[in-house]
Amino acid sequence: MNFALTDEQARILESVEGTLRRAGEASTGLEDPKIYLDALADGGFLDIAREAGPLEATLIIEAAARLGIAAPMGPRLLVGPLCTDQALPPMVGLMTGRDGLVRFGGDCTAFLTLDHGEAYLVPAESARVERLHAPVGYPMANVSLPDGGERLGAGAGDRLRRGWHIALAAEAAGCMTAAVTLTAAYVSDRYQFGRPIGSFQAVQHRLARAHTLASSALWLARRAAWQADSDYLAACAAAQAAVAADEVFTDTHQVTGAMGITSEHGLVAFTQRLVALQREFGGTTSHAQYVTLARMRSTPWSEALHA
Amino acid sequence: MEFGWSGDEREFREDVRSVIRDHMPAGWSQEDKDLPTEVQSAQCIAFCGALAERGLLTPHWPIEYGGREASPWERTILGEEMWGAGEPRGPQYMNVNWIGPAIMAAGTPEQKQYHLGRIARGDVLWCQGFSEVDAGSDMASLRTAAVRDGDVYVVNGQKVWTSYAHAAEFCFLLVRTDPAAEKHLGITILLCPMDTPGIEVREIPTPFQPHLLHEVFFADVQVPVSCRLGDENRGWEIVRNVLANERIGVARHEYAVNTLDRTLEAATDGGRIELDPTKSIAAGLAYATAEATRSLNYAAADERDSGKDGTRGGSYMARVAVGILEPSVNRACHEMLGPVALTEDSPAAFQLPNAITAPIAAGTLEIQLNLVARVVLGLPKEGAAR
Numbered sequence: 001m002n003f004a005l006t007d008e009q010a011r012i013l014e015s016v017e018g019t020l021r022r023a024g025e026a027s028t029g030l031e032d033p034k035i036y037l038d039a040l041a042d043g044g045f046l047d048i049a050r051e052a053g054p055l056e057a058t059l060i061i062e063a064a065a066r067l068g069i070a071a072p073m074g075p076r077l078l079v080g081p082l083c084t085d086q087a088l089p090p091m092v093g094l095m096t097g098r099d100g101l102v103r104f105g106g107d108c109t110a111f112l113t114l115d116h117g118e119a120y121l122v123p124a125e126s127a128r129v130e131r132l133h134a135p136v137g138y139p140m141a142n143v144s145l146p147d148g149g150e151r152l153g154a155g156a157g158d159r160l161r162r163g164w165h166i167a168l169a170a171e172a173a174g175c176m177t178a179a180v181t182l183t184a185a186y187v188s189d190r191y192q193f194g195r196p197i198g199s200f201q202a203v204q205h206r207l208a209r210a211h212t213l214a215s216s217a218l219w220l221a222r223r224a225a226w227q228a229d230s231d232y233l234a235a236c237a238a239a240q241a242a243v244a245a246d247e248v249f250t251d252t253h254q255v256t257g258a259m260g261i262t263s264e265h266g267l268v269a270f271t272q273r274l275v276a277l278q279r280e281f282g283g284t285t286s287h288a289q290y291v292t293l294a295r296m297r298s299t300p301w302s303e304a305l306h307a
Numbered sequence: 308m309e310f311g312w313s314g315d316e317r318e319f320r321e322d323v324r325s326v327i328r329d330h331m332p333a334g335w336s337q338e339d340k341d342l343p344t345e346v347q348s349a350q351c352i353a354f355c356g357a358l359a360e361r362g363l364l365t366p367h368w369p370i371e372y373g374g375r376e377a378s379p380w381e382r383t384i385l386g387e388e389m390w391g392a393g394e395p396r397g398p399q400y401m402n403v404n405w406i407g408p409a410i411m412a413a414g415t416p417e418q419k420q421y422h423l424g425r426i427a428r429g430d431v432l433w434c435q436g437f438s439e440v441d442a443g444s445d446m447a448s449l450r451t452a453a454v455r456d457g458d459v460y461v462v463n464g465q466k467v468w469t470s471y472a473h474a475a476e477f478c479f480l481l482v483r484t485d486p487a488a489e490k491h492l493g494i495t496i497l498l499c500p501m502d503t504p505g506i507e508v509r510e511i512p513t514p515f516q517p518h519l520l521h522e523v524f525f526a527d528v529q530v531p532v533s534c535r536l537g538d539e540n541r542g543w544e545i546v547r548n549v550l551a552n553e554r555i556g557v558a559r560h561e562y563a564v565n566t567l568d569r570t571l572e573a574a575t576d577g578g579r580i581e582l583d584p585t586k587s588i589a590a591g592l593a594y595a596t597a598e599a600t601r602s603l604n605y606a607a608a609d610e611r612d613s614g615k616d617g618t619r620g621g622s623y624m625a626r627v628a629v630g631i632l633e634p635s636v637n638r639a640c641h642e643m644l645g646p647v648a649l650t651e652d653s654p655a656a657f658q659l660p661n662a663i664t665a666p667i668a669a670g671t672l673e674i675q676l677n678l679v680a681r682v683v684l685g686l687p688k689e690g691a692a693r
Contacts, residue, residue, distance in 0.1 A: 001380055003609035005308050055308065184684045199687040204680035211684055212627040216599035219606050226310045239595035288591030289584060295594055299568060302578040
């Protein structure tokens with residue numbers, strides 16, 4: 001076990017971060033998530049999960065989120081390649097069933113849906129898409145899919161679920177890391193009553209707890225990604241990230257006051273996204289229930305019952 | 308970055324499990340680790356002797372002291388398997404994890420030869436004489452006094468909350484030898500035999516089990532100077548390193564997962580009954596917290612392995628996580644089992660005291676949060692002014 005990046009992992013991340021930064025600088029200033037996926041495609045990174053591994057893809061998802069990039073990295077870099085070997089377009093949306101709210105739904109060219117335990121790939125041209133305004137830091141859309149689509153074969157549904165759990169956890173971990181970093185800097189420089197507010201124990205304890213939870217979610221997401229085949233660990237990662245996201249949202253805003261909700265400061269861009277991420281794919285309670293289900297399936301006493 | 312176990316590490320884990328299978332005291336449960344009767348004390352010594360014979364009691368110790376310098380990962384594995392089994396080493400986990408290392412760091416050749424030998428054989432029980440009535444989190448303000456009188460120190464004072472004091476042969480005792488010095492600078496460590504005249508141990512009753520807590524009174528106790536560990540008035544430096552070691556190696560996450568598994572089995576009658584959503588959610592959140600805690604423990608072990616222990620605060624965050632974990636497990640067990648969780652035979656029986664003690668023992672949650680804030684986040688020390 002080694003928590004340090006290998007040289008190859010470090011090289012990949014450095015390359016990806018440079019690619020994403022350059023794509024952002026070259027943009028017209030309008031929010032266009034596709035520029036980032038296109039940049040990764042040009043750089044040969046879209047299928048990194050197959051070429052290097054799910055952990056490498058997860059590290060990229062986390063890094064992009066930490067950089068403040070809002071783009072459907074998780075669905076394309078991790079979930080899609082875990083579900084199918086076929087080529088996928090850059091912009092993929094994730095959903096369950098045939099109707100639902102989808103992050104980046106208005107920009108996707110294909111949808112992966114988990115429908116009664118099976119994974120289906122459905123082209124966007126067959127979908128009905130209604131873009132929505134939602135104050136959660138991501139473009140959202142109501143998407144309705146027709147029945148059918150390409151069924152992705154045995155086990156793809158489970159792989160979709162695992163990948164989605166891990167991708168959510170990684171993206172949330174990246175947002176949380178950025179949120180805590182911004183907040184720690186703010187409370188170190190903001191003086192009241194003749195001292196930095198970050199020197200008050202009440203502020204320190206909130207942030208320390210938030211950082212610990214965020215770190216635990218980050219490492220659990222990475223562990224789950226490395227293992228890749230554990231429903232239990234993947235669901236744990238999603239559940240822990242959702243719980244941590246709630247605390248990070250609350251604690252970072254509490255100690256940054258009004259400054260924290262200004263566009264200028266930057267914190268709220270990350271915390272808005274935490275709200276969306278926390279509720280995606282059923283949210284905290286759904287992830288937690290799946291943890292218990294997955295655990296029961298893996299225990300010897302339960303295995304005997306299901307044998 | 309990878310999270311797998313090597314072949315040697317998997318083999319090591321299997322070795323540890325085989326010793327547990329072969330030598331685990333019959334009927335041992337986590338409550339027994341506090342040695343409520345002499346039976347458990349004898350069982351603990353026998354088990355540790357068996358571990359020692361297999362080279363599994365102090366594998367992480369330096370070769371010169373009988374270990375083989377096993378990696379922090381093997382130490383992590385050992386801790387997980389022991390705690391997962393209810394810690395049949397009893398208080399000897401302290402011996403091997405920090406008391407022994409403290410003696411290695413600062414002991415005289417005679418102290419090393421005697422104490423390290425016995426610790427490595429697993430035949431000695433220690434207790435930790437740290438906390439006092441007025442010195443808990445602010446441990447450096449301790450007042451148990453030791454006055455030099457020829458070749459002895461005369462000790463007077465009282466320690467409190469002392470686990471294992473009723474069964475211990477030695478006490479790792481912090482005393483004040485210079486009351487005039489700044490508080491951290493007047494502390495000395497004595498390796499104090501508990502059968503020295505003038506020492507009285509009294510149990511502090513709790514509703515949970517016998518011999519969980521004790522107070523220890525010292526009335527003109529004459530402790531030979533040869534029992535002093537390190538230099539006079541330099542004990543705090545030794546203790547500071549020791550306390551960091553205390554925080555790693557207690558794999559509460561492993562026991563938490565085992566407790567949740569047993570509770571889940573009971574609540575579902577072995578999988579025959581479906582768990583309602585409220586119970587399933589409570590269980591799932593607790594499992595997730597346990598796995599998150601495991602991840603931070605592994606991160607702390609990685610810091611030690613890479614030689615960065617203490618510089619990035621992994622051990623502090625791991626302790627915070629434990630303080631959050633145990634109450635979560637307690638809630639989940641009670642949610643899953645309902646009133647049955649309150650009976651002493653339930654799989655959740657020991658979770659209630661665990662939920663209370665985990666956030667306060669071995670450095671309170673608040674102290675750990677302070678350390679995370681200052682060491683990890685770099686926040687200004689309290690009281691920092693413009």
